[in-house]
Structures are given as C-alpha cells and as structure tokens.
Amino acid sequence: MKWSYRLLRVSGIDIRVHATMLIMVALVAFDFRNLYGAAGLGFGALFACALFVCITLHELGHSLVAQRFGVEVKEIVLLPIGGVAMLRSEPSKAWQELLIAVAGPFVNVVIAFALALALRGEISFLDKAVPSLSLHGFAEWLVLSNMILAVFNMIPALPMDGGRALRAVLTMLFDKPRATRIAAGLGQVLAVGFIVWALFEVQSPILALIGAFVFFAAGQERNFQQAATVLRELRAGEVCNPDAAALSPSDPLGVVLDQVLRSPQPAFVVLHGHELVGIVSRQDVLHAAPVLGPSALISKIVRRDFVAVKADLPLDQVRARMMEARGPVVVMSPEGVLGVLTYEDLQRVAGAMQELSKRGLTRPVPAPAPEA
Numbered sequence: 346m347k348w349s350y351r352l353l354r355v356s357g358i359d360i361r362v363h364a365t366m367l368i369m370v371a372l373v374a375f376d377f378r379n380l381y382g383a384a385g386l387g388f389g390a391l392f393a394c395a396l397f398v399c400i401t402l403h404e405l406g407h408s409l410v411a412q413r414f415g416v417e418v419k420e421i422v423l424l425p426i427g428g429v430a431m432l433r434s435e436p437s438k439a440w441q442e443l444l445i446a447v448a449g450p451f452v453n454v455v456i457a458f459a460l461a462l463a464l465r466g467e468i469s470f471l472d473k474a475v476p477s478l479s480l481h482g483f484a485e486w487l488v489l490s491n492m493i494l495a496v497f498n499m500i501p502a503l504p505m506d507g508g509r510a511l512r513a514v515l516t517m518l519f520d521k522p523r524a525t526r527i528a529a530g531l532g533q534v535l536a537v538g539f540i541v542w543a544l545f546e547v548q549s550p551i552l553a554l555i556g557a558f559v560f561f562a563a564g565q566e567r568n569f570q571q572a573a574t575v576l577r578e579l580r581a582g583e584v585c586n587p588d589a590a591a592l593s594p595s596d597p598l599g600v601v602l603d604q605v606l607r608s609p610q611p612a613f614v615v616l617h618g619h620e621l622v623g624i625v626s627r628q629d630v631l632h633a634a635p636v637l638g639p640s641a642l643i644s645k646i647v648r649r650d651f652v653a654v655k656a657d658l659p660l661d662q663v664r665a666r667m668m669e670a671r672g673p674v675v676v677m678s679p680e681g682v683l684g685v686l687t688y689e690d691l692q693r694v695a696g697a698m699q700e701l702s703k704r705g706l707t708r709p710v711p712a713p714a715p716e717a
Contacts, residue, residue: 349422358408358430359420360401369393369425381478388478395483396490397423399456403494404428406452407445407506414441419669426558434665439521443513446506450495457491460484502532502559503566525570532563573661575698576691581663581676582656584694585684591616592625592643599639605630611687612673615647621682623647624673653677664691 349361370393377389401423408418408430417433436442461468468485469476476482499507508528515524536559543552590608592601592615604613605627615622625647633646652670654663656678663686666674676683 355405356409356412358405358418360423361420362397362423363425365425366397366423380475384478388483392483392486395487397428399453399487399491399494400428402456403449403452403498404430406448408432410445410448411436414438414445416441416445426555433669434662439513439516442516443510446509446513447499449506450498453491453495453498457488457495460488460491464488500535501528502535502563503529504562505532505559508532508563508566522570522574525567529563529567532566533560536560536563571699572691572695573664575695576660576664578698579660579694580656581654581658581660581674581686582678582683584660584690585656585676585686586610587684589613589684591682593617594622594642594644594647596643597639598630598634598637598641598643598646601625601630601643602634602639611689612685614675614682614685615643616682619681621675623649624651624675624685626673626687648672651675656683660691660694664688667691 348364350364351359351361353360370390373393373396374386374389377385377392379385381388401421404421408421411418411430411432414436416436419431419433422429422431436445464481464484467481468488469482470485470489476485498505499510501507501511503509503512503525508531511531512521512524512528515527518524519527536556539559540553540556543549543556589610590604590613592604592613594615594617601613610627612624612626614624622644625643629646629648630643633641637645651674652666652672653675654666654677656676658666663674667686667688673685673687675685
C-alpha cells in the first residue's frame, strides 16, 4: 500500500504503518488535551501509540490463526480506521473462517482482562469517573479501549469480524454466496441504524462516517463474493484475447500511443521476437508520452518485474495474484505467452458471466482440464 512503511516482520508477516496514522495520533492527543489540559497532549500521543500496538496484536491474532490453517498472510497495515490483515487467499472451510474471525477480538479481551487483573479491578470507569493522569490511568484507558474494540468488532455486520463470524456460521447452513448476501444485508441495515443514531442521538459526524464506511464495505464484500463465484468458473487461458496486439522494445512511444488510442486493450505484452520482455499498461503510455516525447522507445517504461500465471489457473486465483502484484499479470502456456490480464478484464468477464447466469447459463464454454 502506498504511503505505508514497514515497522517489523513477525512470522513472515510485514507489519506496516500508513503515514496518515500521524493524523490519528494528533487527534487523540488533542482529545486528551481537552480532557486533562496541556499535560494530556503527550499522554494522549503515547496512548494512541499503545492502542495501535493492541490493534496490531488484534490483527496478528487473525493472521497467526490463518497461517495455522495454511492461509498465507502478506502484511498487516495500520490505518487511522484500524488495522487490516492482507490474506493472499481464503480459508477452505467455514469453521476455519469462524476461528480466524474471532481470534482478533479474543486477543483484545485477553489484553483487557490481563490489564484489569494487574490493576486489581481498580478501574475508574466502573464508578463513572475519569482515570487519573498516571500510569494507572493509562492502563485503565487501555482496558476500556480493548473492550470497546472487542465488542465493536464482533457486531454481526460485514466487513467486521462479527460479520465474518456470522457468515462462517451461515456457510455451514447454506452456500457461501448466500451466506455473504445475508451477512452483508444485515451489515448494511445495522450501518443505516448506526448512522441515524450517530447523527440524531449523539450528533457525531465521525461516528456517522464510520457507519457509512461499514455500509459501503458490506456492499463491496457482497460484490467481491459474487465476482469470485463467477470467476471461479473460468480459467486465465480462456479469457485472453488471441488477437491482442503485442509491442516490441524498439517501438517509439508515438507509435505505441497511436496503438493505445485505437485499441481497447488496457495492457500490452512486450516481446523481443518470441521472448517476453515485460508488460506496459495504457496508463503507463499516457503518463510517459508527454514527459519522454514520442521518439522515446517503449523499452524505457516497460515493466520487467511482472507476475506470470499459468493458463489453467482459475480467475478468482488470478485476481488474488493481481492484488498481490498490484497490477496486470501475464498468462503463460507451454507454447508461450497467451496475453496479459488486468482488473478491467476481470471486471468485464465477471459482468458478462453474471449477466449470463441470470439467463440460466453458467459458462459459455467447457473448462479445459488443468495441466498435470
């Protein structure tokens, strides 16, 4: 993710922090300043950092359980809205998804319980009082925050942990697409209620924005699952355009720009004879042409660190590889290069397949047998 920086690596997982986290630290610090005065600035900044350590442990809870079930985890990114664990794939069984989902909130409960024991139950919030500006008070704030994190994340609304746990349970009763539709629909209903409560009861625009985020994220989860279902039916080699144009490293940008303007292709393979050199996207050409000029060679902007996939790889897995590569992938067969696939291609294919499924046709052609 852009503007994110690696802090450390745990169990093969990069833990990164986004630059916008500084904004959240500042906001928390000023909130504590309003509560405690000038001394609250440093106290609030330290508390914000400690809280995001707890969020990191929350995400590690998800990630380490996922690894236990054979799911590879690419990285954890700390954002102002919380942490995100980037999984390269999904668990194969519903009960595994359930355990992965509840692992994060469970970590927060353990942290809160351990701190409460250390404080011997002397927690000001229980008496509706504000904790003191001290190490004891610092721990009290962490107890409260971890309990809020656990409860909030277990709300049964996708994409929250509780929504994923609900989907896992529903998947045991129905199929995953239907379970996702139910969990996402419930999530959007709860999000609307949360927005109304935030605006008219507590008059908090920030809480309303959180509700809006949950609403749209639930819709994305539903769309993602629908796309995954239809993409699973096709393989990479089936959707490559056999007549797609290919470029040469010696082609001038002016000639390539003309090709880009005439062709709907979002990306091109670059070949030196029959040897694959790399790929170039339409956006690469449009950005480079005004800077380098029309006489510059395409070799100056070709991407040589491309990701290649086999022709028999299902498209849902191709999409996962695209997410990992953050760009197009080259499709290869034993005979050579078949073409290049982009997000635009997968969106086009998913849209066409969904339209066909509405008319009772699950796939246009039989899928070839996977290669040995």
